[in-house]
Structure formats: structure tokens, C-alpha cells
Amino acid sequence: MPGSTLGELFCVTNFGESHGPAVGCVIDGCPPGMALAEADIQVELDRRRPGTSRHVTQRQEPDQVEILSGVYEGKTTGTPIALLIRNQDARSKDYSNIAETFRPGHADYTYWHKFGIRDPRGGGRSSARLTAPTVAAGAVAKKWLAERYGVRVRGYMSQLGDIQIPFEDWDAVHTNPFYAAGNSRVAELEAYMDQLRRDGDSVGARIEVVAENVPVGLGEPVYGRLDADIAYAMMGLNAVKAVEIGAGFHSVEQRGTEHGDELAPEGFLSNNAGGILGGISTGQPITVSLGIKPTSSIRSPRRSIDKLGAPTVVETHGRHDPCVGIRATPIAEALLALVLADHALRHRAQCADVSVETPRLGLARG
Amino acid sequence: MPGSTLGELFCVTNFGESHGPAVGCVIDGCPPGMALAEADIQVELDRRRPGTSRHVTQRQEPDQVEILSGVYEGKTTGTPIALLIRNQDARSKDYSNIAETFRPGHADYTYWHKFGIRDPRGGGRSSARLTAPTVAAGAVAKKWLAERYGVRVRGYMSQLGDIQIPFEDWDAVHTNPFYAAGNSRVAELEAYMDQLRRDGDSVGARIEVVAENVPVGLGEPVYGRLDADIAYAMMGLNAVKAVEIGAGFHSVEQRGTEHGDELAPEGFLSNNAGGILGGISTGQPITVSLGIKPTSSIRSPRRSIDKLGAPTVVETHGRHDPCVGIRATPIAEALLALVLADHALRHRAQCADVSVETPRLGLARG
Amino acid sequence: MPGSTLGELFCVTNFGESHGPAVGCVIDGCPPGMALAEADIQVELDRRRPGTSRHVTQRQEPDQVEILSGVYEGKTTGTPIALLIRNQDARSKDYSNIAETFRPGHADYTYWHKFGIRDPRGGGRSSARLTAPTVAAGAVAKKWLAERYGVRVRGYMSQLGDIQIPFEDWDAVHTNPFYAAGNSRVAELEAYMDQLRRDGDSVGARIEVVAENVPVGLGEPVYGRLDADIAYAMMGLNAVKAVEIGAGFHSVEQRGTEHGDELAPEGFLSNNAGGILGGISTGQPITVSLGIKPTSSIRSPRRSIDKLGAPTVVETHGRHDPCVGIRATPIAEALLALVLADHALRHRAQCADVSVETPRLGLARG
């Protein structure tokens, strides 16, 4: 596949550009018979939507989704579900300046060399706007996983720049503009972001995503592993530069006696594995951590070259997220849900007839 | 695909079990007309081979590769290259104990639940032995990349447990059993490993991999990104729990003015991107860092359950690497080469006719 | 892939239902830099469009295509090209009768058993309406093949029921409603169709498709053969029950001395191969022949069962093509173009560096 499709059986083909007529996707492989309405998808799109606080891009997009196919009388039919989101606040400003130079840290340079042509309007296809269809598709995957297996996928921001944001409470995530799982640092985060905007600069962030009640057995032994596909999906999210599962880089300093999660009849006694062993889900929570780089489109002047190689200075004005990490939480959740739905289908294709007497363990509590 | 194939156009299908008759792979898509002999592959297999120092598993396997197809009169024909490696030191010991319980941190539990059957001999398909075919295939990819584009892929160990191993010199990598890029810490590493074996324990490691002279333009904008595929390949390597590209998690604390690599006529002025922007290669070195967990098969007793869910204690004897990270360097190199070869073919399929006047930049030196 | 995508590198993902909001597709992998406008696509859609003569369905659909992405300033950008065609003449009639029974020869029965739910409105996804996106995508493939390689793909109807329609002249194809390559039988065809409608019956047809100036070397040796992919695409067209390449079933009675196309310096001396040897294009014209069954939706009463298995009689009223073969010619052309474009990209991925001194032969004329 040329590269715009995620998944093998529950699969999503993404299309669109930031300032073209529309963005959207086609979901192929969603099982039939599931209740699905635009409202089920809209709720997730609204979480990702721009313009919802002063800390994110001020572009005004309702991100209204239209289901074009695959649903009949409110239920999925097992045929492709096409989702359409029209771009509305696409400004007709002059992009000729951006089109002639390459923003440091931006895809301008690579698109130009790869394709010999690029749509400079709002970053074209490299824009984070293309995560809207991912979130829409993820909403469908989340719903199916929840109804079929009771899976719950949630995320939060754990770090903004050098500010650590401790996990306090899942319920807090929806009560602040940062997806912080606790409000103790929110004032500090707000002040930090306000200063950042005044500086014309941007900053990175760290996001945690967790999937609970995942069936045991998802993933393949060699190459097609669940952890591999999670890393693929997450590293493919705009601006992500690092991915950890379970203990992640902390594993480097661990001893085997410390890292390997012991088992007892009541469950696994720890979760350094992050819910995946040998590339296959264990039934414990799957825990993923992402490192996101600072936005490359900033007001501060930076050295660059133009299309003929001559030196120039670039300052990017316009509407940009000063921390792309802020809106990344619902996207990372969507990606995790899509990978899990895909592997759930792959697993039952091959192993639908398997049954063992061994009890399935979760993570032991307490 | 069920999960044993890596790549879309330069692709490798892996087969085998640790103590079955053989391991091997089929490489499909290698361009025709390249000189290829078994010796080209053997040299990389010998780097990964067990039994080469006292710090790795003492299993004695010559890992002799046989080319079964795809080569005629010393040149690749463009048809599938099948590679066969017979297992020779597969001990006929009694695995019934291992077969009835689940080692903490090991894939025993997940394979059992997924498939309802598992080959317990040496870990079956979950064994690191299955990286031998990956290394063999990677040798072919490395050769093609080197001859066609001048790409060079190299790696080294940068941390063992809590011992940081600074980069000093590429030439040192082949002079010590740890793939350390410098010998200043080798005595310390040897002592550390000797103590670890005495303790019946294991430890994690960090590996760096670098690809130089990569063409600009490899990778796709959304989903099929080069960084995504690298993360996929690396996280799919046994025991890997974390992957970084470029500045990785360090990006979280960076400002945009610090992270975005400026461009000048003589090249990029830094490489926080790790050679990839917007999912597409920039032509700078691609830099990847892996976090590897400690081996799960250790002598120390650990709590577990048996196949019926009853509590038990597991001690694993036999021949195991006390640090799987030690032999991971050539494997990580092979994976990076395979991903690059695949994307090189994908790129030229779509973009063979593209040409731009803009000069291609490397990383500015000095 | 779940089944709605055609092609591996020049690939098309199809969505929609006959009476849903829209049909459409996403083309991923089209090379960048090609001029493309909606008019380029519309011209092919207009050839397939319903309601253009009294011999086809009277549904009135303008089949107006909108390009949603992948084109910037009139040129393809190398990113996915999404095409949208709104359904306009979707009647709000009562489908509850159709929904409860299964038309003989129709997909009603199989969709119901497969999915447990089906959209009965106009056949839902089983409708020939879903060939509109195929034709739209094929228009893009045709344009690229023509501009890049000079390939020309054309077709005509060679048989309607038991009326043979001899090939006389390519130019005649556009001058009659049957895609007959000659007008000598058109009056007979008109009379035949008029009687058929009066009978409330339907009939089959045979279509020929030819691609000229195809580069030599497209296709893979085993499994991924060009002839295999052509057969796949053609047999996947609604109502097709038979596919031939070159001499087709006539080969059964041929001797080797008769069938094998001899070569001379001026070209191949015949074309029993239909332009493909060993699964790979020879450079001669690729010739394909399709057998299409009669439409299953007819006015005549037929025995069937209802959803609970009880016997019933079905008569299908509404707007249907009495010979689906009549509109099949532009669709078959589109499919052949899509397969060729896909293999052209696949070929250059692996074999871009191949060159031989041997002259490339066409079909010798005279």
C-alpha cells in the first residue's frame, strides 16, 4: 500500500489536505450490526478540535463529520464506512512566501524533494489537521472494542516542557485544556503557555495512553507484533519522536528479577511489560508513553534556505499550536484503539477455535 | 498478512522455531543483477551468532546459511531469495517442566492463550534465535543499499544496565564483545556481566543505530511514514520496550527554537530530527535509539502459575543470554537496513520521475 | 485488506451504496506532477452514466465528480486523490418487499447470510452503481499511462445474447449505444433490446478490451502475474462469469506449433498470448474478453424464499439495466488501466535499474 492506510483488517485510508476542500477517511472491515451514528464520532472529534482554548490554534473548524456509507438504519453493514469532514476556515491568504522556503523542523523540505510539488497552504498533507480523520476512525474502533470486549482506552498528558504532571485522577482529564489527569498543576501550565506565546516559541510534551480489558492473545510472534504495531501507529503521529511500552527505557537499568512481572492466581503482580509479552497482549493494561517535539511553525526568526539553495530567514505567522502535544491525547487514544481493533480481528481469523483451560489473568490489584 | 512478513516491496517472510529443524526466511523483491554469495550473508550472521564470548548464550550454532533460490551465477535474479539455517545444537532435554508453567516476563503465557499450543523447546518461535533470519535478510538489504545509494548502517551499545558507554570511535565496535564504540569501559562491562551471571540474573541495555547517506524522500506522509516503520521494526525486536528517533524523549523539554534543525547552504546545522521530517528522510543521518529489557529466562526463583492456574515457582536453567542487548546491535542494523531498502523501492515506484533543482543537503560538519 | 481496495501501489479504495448519500473512492499512489482536473474524470463517467439511452436503466444520475484532495493548482501532489460522487436520484420508495426476499441470481441471499444485515435500497453495495468510482479512478490511471508510456486502453461489445458483433472499426464505438465497433448490426441490437424489455427479461453480453503500447516487463513470475491480476479485476466486475486472455479457451484445441507466437526482428508474428507470457507483458497488445451474465433484477416472476425460508415468488420492478453488459465497456477499460498502472509502478520499484540490449518487439503488422 502506498502509505495512507492503517491496519490490515480493521483498516483506515486517510485523505485530504489542510486547506483543500475536505479531509476524511474510509474505514474498511468494521464488523456489521453495530449501532453507529455521527454523534458517536462527533464527540471524539470535538475533543481534538482546534480553537477550544487559547492554548491551541485559533483556527475555527466545526469538524462536522458526515457518514457517507456503510451504515443502514443506524447500524454498520460490514461495508466501507466513508467519513467526510469539510474544511471551512481555510484562509485564502498568500502562501507564496512559505512556498519558496523551508521551515526548520518542518516537512516542507522533505515533501519538496520527494514529490517535486507541495501544497503549502497550512502545511498541506503534513498538517496535524490530518489527524481529524484518524480520531473519527478511532471513535468507531473504540465503540466496537467497548461493546465487543469491554475495552476502555484513555490518555492524559504527563509532561509539558519541563513540567511533570503527576497522575491524580482520570476524571480530571476532561476538566482542563491540557488533558492533565489532575488539576494541581493547571495554573502553572496556563502561565507557561501564556509566556510561550509571548515568546513566539513552542514546546514539547509527553502523553500516556492506557487500554484496559484488552483480550489476551492479540498480536503475532515475529514482525506482526502488537507492540510493533502500536509503535508504528504512535511514531506515525505528527511530531512524535519517541515511544515506550510498559517500563520503556527504564527497562535498560532493570534486572531480570525486577522487570519480569510475576504471576499469581489472582493476577500479574506488576506490569513492567505494559500488557504485552512476546509481541502478544497479556490481558493486563496496555500502557504507552509518547514523546512529542515542539511545533516547528513558530514566530521566532530561524535560518533556512530557499528553493534554489540560497540562505534566508524564516518567521512563521498564522495560526499554529504552540504545543502540538496538547491536542495529541485523543489522537493517541484513537490510534491505540485502531491497532487493537485490527489485531482483535486478525486474532480471531486465525485462532477463533482456540480454547484453553488456563484462567486469564488481569493485573492484580492492591 | 498473518504477521511473519516485514516490508511491502523489499520484504522478508520469517519461519522457524528455536529447536525445530531450521530457521530461515524468504526475501522477495530484491532487485535483480546484484552480486550475492553466501559469504556476504555469513559475515553478518557471524556477528550475531551465539557462543562467541562468555557473556552470551553458550549454545553452539554455526548458523551456516544456504541460499536456496533467487541467485544464478552469483547474481540476484529478481525472484525470491530463500535462506536456510539448520539448527544444530538443539538439545533433546526434557522440556516438560517449562511446558507446564509460565516464566515471568516471557511469552510463554501469551503464546499459550493465543494458540492453545506452544513449542516449549528453547522458547519455540518466541526465541531470539528467530532474529538470525532477520540478520541474514538485512545483510542483503545492506549490500543493496550500499551499492545502489552508498548507504552505511552501523550500530553500537550505549548503555548496559546503569553503565553509560560513551561513543568514542566506530572502529572500536568490532574489538570488544559488547559492540561498545570505545574500549574505555570494557573492563567494567566484563566485570559487571561476570557478577550478573554469578547472581543468576539479567539486565537491560540501550543500543544506537545510525544510517548515513540515506537518500532524501523515503517515507510517506500519513501512516506509511519512515519513522513509523522504523519504530515498528525496532519495537518488534525481541525484548525492545522503547524506541527514539533523533532527539527522542529529549524533545519533550526542548523549545521550538532549540529543536528545529536550521538549514544553511552547506547543510542542516543540527540533527534533532534524526534524519526524518514529516515521516520522510531528509538526507541527514538517521539516528535511532532502543531500550531493551533484561532477559526473562533467569536462574533466580520467581513466582508464577501453572497451566491450570495453581501457584508455582519457576527457575530457568539452560543456555540463555544474561543480556539480550549484547547481541542486539547487528539485528537492529539489519532491521534498519530492511526498512530503508523497502522505502527506497516504494519511493521510486511512485516518484521515479520527480526532479527538483533544489540542492540536497546533508548534515553540515564542523 | 478487507476487500474494497484494488491494487498494491496504484491503489483504489471504493466506498458507497446505491441509494446512500454518495459513492466514491480514494486513489493512493498516483505519481505527482500530472495535470488532473475533474473534466478528465467526468468524460469517462459520462460514458458509463445511466439514463443515456432507452436500453439502459432510466435512473437519472449526473454522476458529477468532485476531487476532494491530492490535487494542487491543477496537478497531482502524490498524496491520496479522493473522489466524491453524490447520489441524486435515490428514490424514497418502499423497499420492505425486496428486503424480505432474495432475488434469484442476485447477491441478496449472500449478503444477508454474510453480514446479517443488508441495505436493500437499489441493491445497496452490490449495485453496479459501485462501478462509477472504478471508472473515475480508471480515468486517472488511463491518463497517467497515456502520458507516461503512451498506453491506449479501449474496448467494445462483441456479442449481445446470441448476436455476434464483428469488429469493424474503433471509431464506431462512440457512435452507438452498445459500444459496438461497427454499426452494421446496430438496428438488430436495438430491436432485440426493445423486445427484451417488452418480455420483462434480460440477457448477457461479451466485451473485448485491448491495451496497446504496454511496456514489456509488467507482472511477476509466480502468483503476482499480470494475467492473474487482470483476471482478478475483470471477474470482480459485477455479473462477469468468464475471462479470457489472448486465445483464451481456443488455446485448448490449439497445437503448440499453432499457439506459440513466433518472433522475428520486426516483431511477434501473432498474438495468441494476448500480450502476456509467463505472467509478464510482452509489449504486444493485451487482449481480454469477458462473459457477462444477464441482469438478475427482472420483471418476470421467479421462485424464491423469504428470510424465514418460506417459498415465495419474486418480481422485480424499478429501474434496471436489461443487459448490464451494455455499460460494461468503459468499466472494463478502467479496470485494465488500473491493473496496468499498478504493475507499472510495481515493476519500476524493483527493476528501475535494469537495461538490456535486446530490442523490444511489438506485434508485427501486415
Next chain:
Amino acid sequence: MPGSTLGELFCVTNFGESHGPAVGCVIDGCPPGMALAEADIQVELDRRRPGTSRHVTQRQEPDQVEILSGVYEGKTTGTPIALLIRNQDARSKDYSNIAETFRPGHADYTYWHKFGIRDPRGGGRSSARLTAPTVAAGAVAKKWLAERYGVRVRGYMSQLGDIQIPFEDWDAVHTNPFYAAGNSRVAELEAYMDQLRRDGDSVGARIEVVAENVPVGLGEPVYGRLDADIAYAMMGLNAVKAVEIGAGFHSVEQRGTEHGDELAPEGFLSNNAGGILGGISTGQPITVSLGIKPTSSIRSPRRSIDKLGAPTVVETHGRHDPCVGIRATPIAEALLALVLADHALRHRAQCADVSVETPRLGLARG
């Protein structure tokens, strides 16, 4: 995928050349827990094996299969099953003459132009020898389909040159060297073949394949149809030039009132559909018919060119089947089994939870 893999979930990757060290395949996706031994595969390989009568090639190959992986204690483990067949009767004759010219009707010319290199020994990868791994993999698919669903796949030769061979009795197929389903014409066939060999010529054949007890619901609506995949597999078999399903080309002359198979509570009343409607299996027998061209390697002199384009005359000596159709029956059966196994897995991935009250119909008898 580069082209040597068949199937998406039950998938087979083929490797080897006619006179290289070995041919073989890797089956990935076979469900775990099925009893499997080499003897299960050998029985099918022996049906296809050369040298079994005077009417086929006299090459002596035991075609002994070795299972290299994926089976533990006599049961499939769900991991890749690699099958190896060593070439033994690969003659060390001089191929330099064949290497310099192109046999009419043979893949010599296309391989040369595609790859710029070709293995001329016995046709290299274009040899029908590469169907041995297909037959081996098909044996595994057949066994799984039979045990899991009771599917039975059988075939026979229905025409040799201009001799029609009427179906009389399935049991006769194994009692004559032609796979004729009846012995009334066997003497005539023997005489025909003896004369053909004396003439130094070859001839085509027609093969029928039938799958019974196929579950209803296999196949996807658009593009990924079951009939499309069957056509793909069959047209990809060496020398096949035509494929029909059900009434095939006969459908062209049928009226809708004649073609559409009526349904009654006791079953479908006919099977013009050949067991597939709308691309999805109906539960009736799947019936496929293949047209196979005459062998291109014949003793009679034929006009051709050499590698520099100069005219020459080619006579092919050596061991060749004078009718490749004779050994095609077990191969076509294998291909049909592989396609059905693949679609069975694909179907249950998406539709495992579907259930309807409607009774499933077979073909009504008598």
C-alpha cells in the same frame, strides 16, 4: 507484496527455481491445533509428480517434502509452516543455447526484458515445477477446510485438444493418467498423446474444479470478491489462458429467466452461478473451468530471435510435458482450496458474530 505470495490471511510465499537447490514455500496463517504430518502433504505432491506416466515429462523427482517449522508434536502451532522440496534430477546439461534465444510462447523473452538476467536451466522460475509448493500448501488448506467445514475440493480433465471427455464418475479420476472422470475415452486419449509425442508437438486442455460444502458468506462485495480471487489464482497457474465460473461464457447467451438460479425451501434449483453471487459464496458447489494452452517447449522448429535481435530458429529438446494440462488438475484443486481457506479466515475475522435465522441452502438434488 512483490508477487510471490498468495492469500491475505491463509497465505503462501513461494520460492525456488526448476534446477536450483530446492523449491518450497512458507504457509503463514494456518490455524493452530490441526494434526499435520509430511504424509498429508506427500499424497498430494505424488498426484502432481512428474514421471508417473509416459504422457508427462520424464524428469524423475521424488518431490519429497520436509516440514521445517510450524508443527510441534504432530500439530500445527499457528506459526509459519515452511515446506522444503529438494530438486534432485536437475541435469547439468549445457543451457547456453537456450540462454541466448527466446522460445515462442515461452516466458524467456519477458523475463529477460523484465529482470535483465534469467536462469535458463529448465525455465528457472517460469517452470511448472514451481507448482509443487502450491500443491503442498494446498494440501494443508484442503485438510483444514475438510476438518473445519467438511469442504471437499476435486477436479478432472474435461477436454484434451479437441477430444471432449464427459463427466461419468468421480471415482474414475484416480484410475487413469489424465484425471478423466470416466474411462470411456482413455484409449483415445492415449493414442492421441502418443501421436503428439511422435509429432514433436503439444496441445491444450480444459480442467474442471469443484468445491462442495463451502460455507455461505465467503468473499467481499467490491474488488475482494471470491470469484475474483479464484480467477486470480487460476489465471496465475502456468499456461492458463481462460477461466469460467458456473455457466461462464454460456451466460452470454442466456436470458435472465434462464440464468438466475431459483430458490426453494429445499435448496437452489440450479447452479448457473457456480456457487457465487455478488462475489460471495452461496453454499452451492463452486464450479470452475480452466482453459490451458499447449506447452511452448516443443521439438518442432520455430522462428525466433536471439538476444541481439537477429533471427534464428529454435527447437527445444529435453524433458517437457507435451500437455501441461495433464498434471494441472491437482494444482487447480490446490489453488481453489487455498483461496477458500483464505476467505474463510477473512470472513470470520469480520463476521464471526453474525447469525441469521434464515436457513442455509445447498443445491437441491434430483
